Amino acid sequence: MKPKRKRSVLQSKSRYAYILITPGLLLISLIMIYPLVRGVISSFFTQKAASMHFEKFAGLRYYIELIGDKTFILSIKNSILYTFVVVAVQYFVGLAIALLLNKNFKGRGIYRSLILIPWVVPGISAAMTWKWMYDSQNGIINQILMKLGFITENIDWLGSQSTALWAVMVTSAWKAIPFVAIVLLATLQQVDQGLYEAVKIDGGTILHEFRYITLPGIKKISITTILLETIWTYNQFDLIFIMTKGGPANSSMIAPVYTYLTSFSFFKMNKAAAIGVISLIIVSIPAILYIHYNKKED
Template identity: 40%
Template sequence: MTKFLQKHAIAYFFMLPAILFLILLLLVPIINVFINSLFESNLLTPGKEKFVGLDNFISTFQDPLFWTAIKNSIVYTFGSVGGEYVVGLTTAILLNQQIKGRAIFRGIMIIPWVVPIVVAGMTWRWMLNPDYGIINVLLMNAGVIEQGINWLGSESTAMFSVIWVNVWRSFPFYTISFLAVLQTINKNELEAAEIDGANIFQKFWNITFPKLKGISMILIVLHLIWTFNNFDFIWILTEGGPLNATETLAINTYKEAFMKYHYGTASAISVLMMSILLVMMSIYFWLQNKQAKVGG
């Protein structure tokens, strides 16, 4: 053990600042959240915390809004990830073709990913405005609709609109990842399959898609985690409205902590969110290890 420490002491010495930073930035706040979830506390009355054990969790489970937030989180997460996957895979296949100006299209495609979230969110709010938004103008000029739709202000369209904006924002990440794999596929395999009489769909399903399964699973699990925990886009677009139609667990936590000042309840919801995210992360690492073994 002594020899090991002597051999690696310099490495651990240089790692120490990063380790301390991670402990202060992540571990300490997480421990505080767990502790605060066991207390009844209000930001307006600091110093008057009261230990309540699991009461915050019980009251959370009894709150109908909590279950609404879970339902919205599931719809938002799976709707976004499914849309991102389909759009990302489609654009990757198109951009992998030998077309004129392919480099330009690839550059344009990355724009949604690099635009700051606040800028993108505010721009989409203007575009989806029921009175002067460009989306309604284009649809009315095309004869698709007769009058402007309140995309973000109607319960029937708010969640769809938020999901669409998130798909627009995130699909380039899928496109880049899929495109990197598509460019490694041996074209001789595709040509041989075509000579054997395989059509375009058979070539995709039997040759291309199997090679995308590994990256697909990793992307899906990663984005399930990121999207489930997403706050910024929904808050910028709808703030969880209308009538809680787009209120996810992340939005619910923010409102409990910084609008209702129920810090203990917000901490309890955060603990439940972390538990769900830990499950998702476990799935991700399991898939990663499985993929590594297959690759090895």
């Protein structure tokens, strides 16, 4: 009798759970699960533009088409490069900021708030502002570099094939650095300060502190944050779409933008779905790692 008594009154009424969960679950199934499943299926069928009905089974036709599509290959390469560079920069700059903010000094709270501004500013505003700063005629970046003598003539940062992707990477990293910094800072503040004292008493240096206390303390959160940022950065659409639309000459094309343009500018929805499926497969690697890692730690 006793163990049964111990069960919460709430938990015994599991039928309520279904009543509470069903509306939300239904909505999520309709707007996420169904579109995902149908999206995957549609990559194997032909279909008239903007119609709900599949015409006939196409097998791997769209996937084979993609192998010969240079823009597609480039977009996947760019996406991987973009994600790797942006996440790496975000993490290391974010960590540096977190370590600085973890020191004890006056005005720390104000700095912490100010640091967050790039993360708070809406993507559309950030993209437009950077576009203006990168402007080839009157952009402030050219003007400053010119004054400092780094360049002798204006560079069209977003308009040349060699710089466009890198220019957007800077914006993307800038925007997400605060998130990494604040998440790491929150974790650093939970590290037992007594441990640092212990290292000092044992005659350890700052490097020892970092290697044996800071690093183990932030290892778990670093892995989850990097995995999340990898997924988010890979799926990012707004910045590239607004700043370059994948151009010039597809040089900054990334997979999400190419999927979107294939579907809504070139009206090849099934081919777009195939590109989306490839992205889904790529993103599922960090996604599975993330879920696996979270479960293990629980």
